[in-house]
Amino acid sequence: MSQESDTIAREDRDGAVVLSPSGDIDMSRSPLLREAITKARGDKPARIVVDLVDVGYMDSSGLATLVEAMKLVRGTGTALVLCAMNERVRAIFEIARLEQYFTIRADLEAALGGD
Amino acid sequence: MSQESDTIAREDRDGAVVLSPSGDIDMSRSPLLREAITKARGDKPARIVVDLVDVGYMDSSGLATLVEAMKLVRGTGTALVLCAMNERVRAIFEIARLEQYFTIRADLEAALGGD
Amino acid sequence: MKTRRAQALQTEPHIHLRVCSDPLYLSGVRDMVGAVARRLGFDDLGCSQIALAVDEALCNVIRHGYESAADRPIWISLWPEALGAEGASPGITLLIEDEAKQIEPDQIKGRELEDIRPGGLGVHIIREVMDEVEFAKRERVGMRLRLVKRIGERPAEERAGA
Amino acid sequence: MKTRRAQALQTEPHIHLRVCSDPLYLSGVRDMVGAVARRLGFDDLGCSQIALAVDEALCNVIRHGYESAADRPIWISLWPEALGAEGASPGITLLIEDEAKQIEPDQIKGRELEDIRPGGLGVHIIREVMDEVEFAKRERVGMRLRLVKRIGERPAEERAGA
Ligand SMILES: Nc1ncnc2c1ncn2[C@@H]1O[C@H](COP(=O)(O)OP(=O)(O)O)[C@@H](O)[C@H]1O
Numbered sequence: 001m002s003q004e005s006d007t008i009a010r011e012d013r014d015g016a017v018v019l020s021p022s023g024d025i026d027m028s029r030s031p032l033l034r035e036a037i038t039k040a041r042g043d044k045p046a047r048i049v050v051d052l053v054d055v056g057y058m059d060s061s062g063l064a065t066l067v068e069a070m071k072l073v074r075g076t077g078t079a080l081v082l083c084a085m086n087e088r089v090r091a092i093f094e095i096a097r098l099e100q101y102f103t104i105r106a107d108l109e110a111a112l113g114g115d
Numbered sequence: 116m117s118q119e120s121d122t123i124a125r126e127d128r129d130g131a132v133v134l135s136p137s138g139d140i141d142m143s144r145s146p147l148l149r150e151a152i153t154k155a156r157g158d159k160p161a162r163i164v165v166d167l168v169d170v171g172y173m174d175s176s177g178l179a180t181l182v183e184a185m186k187l188v189r190g191t192g193t194a195l196v197l198c199a200m201n202e203r204v205r206a207i208f209e210i211a212r213l214e215q216y217f218t219i220r221a222d223l224e225a226a227l228g229g230d
Numbered sequence: 231m232k233t234r235r236a237q238a239l240q241t242e243p244h245i246h247l248r249v250c251s252d253p254l255y256l257s258g259v260r261d262m263v264g265a266v267a268r269r270l271g272f273d274d275l276g277c278s279q280i281a282l283a284v285d286e287a288l289c290n291v292i293r294h295g296y297e298s299a300a301d302r303p304i305w306i307s308l309w310p311e312a313l314g315a316e317g318a319s320p321g322i323t324l325l326i327e328d329e330a331k332q333i334e335p336d337q338i339k340g341r342e343l344e345d346i347r348p349g350g351l352g353v354h355i356i357r358e359v360m361d362e363v364e365f366a367k368r369e370r371v372g373m374r375l376r377l378v379k380r381i382g383e384r385p386a387e388e389r390a391g392a
Numbered sequence: 393m394k395t396r397r398a399q400a401l402q403t404e405p406h407i408h409l410r411v412c413s414d415p416l417y418l419s420g421v422r423d424m425v426g427a428v429a430r431r432l433g434f435d436d437l438g439c440s441q442i443a444l445a446v447d448e449a450l451c452n453v454i455r456h457g458y459e460s461a462a463d464r465p466i467w468i469s470l471w472p473e474a475l476g477a478e479g480a481s482p483g484i485t486l487l488i489e490d491e492a493k494q495i496e497p498d499q500i501k502g503r504e505l506e507d508i509r510p511g512g513l514g515v516h517i518i519r520e521v522m523d524e525v526e527f528a529k530r531e532r533v534g535m536r537l538r539l540v541k542r543i544g545e546r547p548a549e550e551r552a553g554a
Pocket residue numbers: 290291293294295333337338339340341348349350351352353354373
């Protein structure tokens with residue numbers, strides 16, 4: 001029951017697009033994230049950051065959305081970075097053994113910093 | 116789904132007994148609170164503080180337990196003080212118009228201080 | 231009002247639940263109802279209020295209807311309240327049913343708030359937070375409580391004169 | 393094993409729910425299951441895992457069983473797993489049933505994790521977090537998934553050699 005919004009906040013910062021979904025990313029809400037990422041990709045930023053600080057829960061439809069996005073940005077000059085996962089969300093990345101597949105940062109600061 | 120414990124933490128501080136229930140206080144868990152208050156009353160402290168900082172939810176069975184306790188301490192030299200309610204818990208006190216009936220403080224510090 | 235209600239009850243509930251009358255399961259039911267309310271568009275306060283009303287209604291069935299027996303059935307049905315023909319706001323309709331002894335609906339009333347004592351708050355709370363509250367006898371056995379709350383409408387008791 | 397299972401399924405479920413196959417209701421069902429698991433004694437992680445497994449199972453019924461039709465029924469039954477005669481730890485048993493087309497249970501398998509692509513994770517996740525996972529055809533129509541998780545037992549996949 002964390003606060004949810006029907007739109008995903010977007011902010012442009014230093015050539016990066018920061019997307020901040022909120023609430024649960026499940027089968028009923030992952031299409032929102034998919035749409036936001038597609039739109040961001042269209043702008044060809046150097047980096048898309050998905051800030052998960054306000055995401056309380058994610059299931060495999062959320063993972064699928066992120067895996068798809070990762071495949072689509074590959075070789076396009078856009079990097080996809082995830083940050084600020086809570087433990088519950090991190091657990092599902094671990095179960096799916098996807099922690100290595102994604103670039104995951106502790107917080108937004110680190111996600112916007114270079115590496 | 117906040118963390119719950121099957122016992123209610125108790126601490127004795129400056130002649131006051133501080134009870135710290137956690138999780139939800141509903142019909143299935145208010146007997147725990149009732150028992151803890153009864154035990155504290157037996158020790159005849161100057162003050163019993165019920166610290167609600169870790170209580171996410173309360174229904175009328177929780178209110179009933181506190182109303183009963185308030186009636187029982189009256190005239191015994193023990194004061195009953197509530198503190199640190201979240202908004203959701205405060206709302207039910209307001210609906211029941213019981214905010215005036217109880218001594219309610221913002222936090223534990225204020226509940227332990229004189230008035 | 232009649233039309234929309236008849237309409238809602240004719241269609242199958244989107245969620246229909248049978249739970250045994252054990253207080254152990256109250257948190258499960260209210261968390262479900264709260265989460266559904268959120269998806270239907272209620273804000274934090276609205277979700278809490280609906281969860282609280284359902285919790286209080288179940289407590290009453292358990293205590294008064296079943297005299298605290300923990301193994302009797304309670305049924306909960308849930309419909310999203312679509313935008314009504316009369317342009318009523320969307321919301322949620324809930325039905326709570328039991329097979330306990332029947333009681334005259336007008337006997338079910340909360341106490342006056344001035345009389346401060348441990349019990350007698352449940353019905354008051356339910357009426358305070360929901361827009362429509364209707365107790366009825368079921369056809370053969372048991373009681374039925376119908377609850378409606380609409381998004382963005384203030385509860386009945388907050389409206390002047392209501 | 394057989395005895396306890398037979399025993400559990402013979403008694404009425406403590407919660408029996410029919411929900412329509414609309415992703416809108418996933419959060420309600422998983423919040424209910426998570427809250428009940430907490431009252432049955434699971435810790436934070438255990439509650440999350442059970443909620444996740446149920447969510448994934450419902451998603452699969454909706455997508456594969458009902459091809460995303462939102463108005464078909466899904467039934468969820470829940471039993472607390474009492475301390476078994478054989479001294480097994482307490483826990484939770486869940487049954488998820490549909491009336492979709494039947495599929496051979498051994499056809500339902502997660503993909504290898506090495507093959508990274510968007511789908512194919514649901515079944516893997518369910519098997520990872522629950523202690524018993526059993527797909528079966530129902531008597532006439534539809535599938536049945538039986539899930540068990542016990543308190544303080546590590547999921548099957550974490551145990552060496554399992
Ligand atoms: N489901 C029910 N079945 C039978 N009687 C009920 C039911 N709900 C409420 N009542 C009656 O209405 C009265 C007021 O209920 P309530 O406001 O919840 O206070 P309390 O439960 O503390 O008495 C109860 O005392 C009971 O007589």
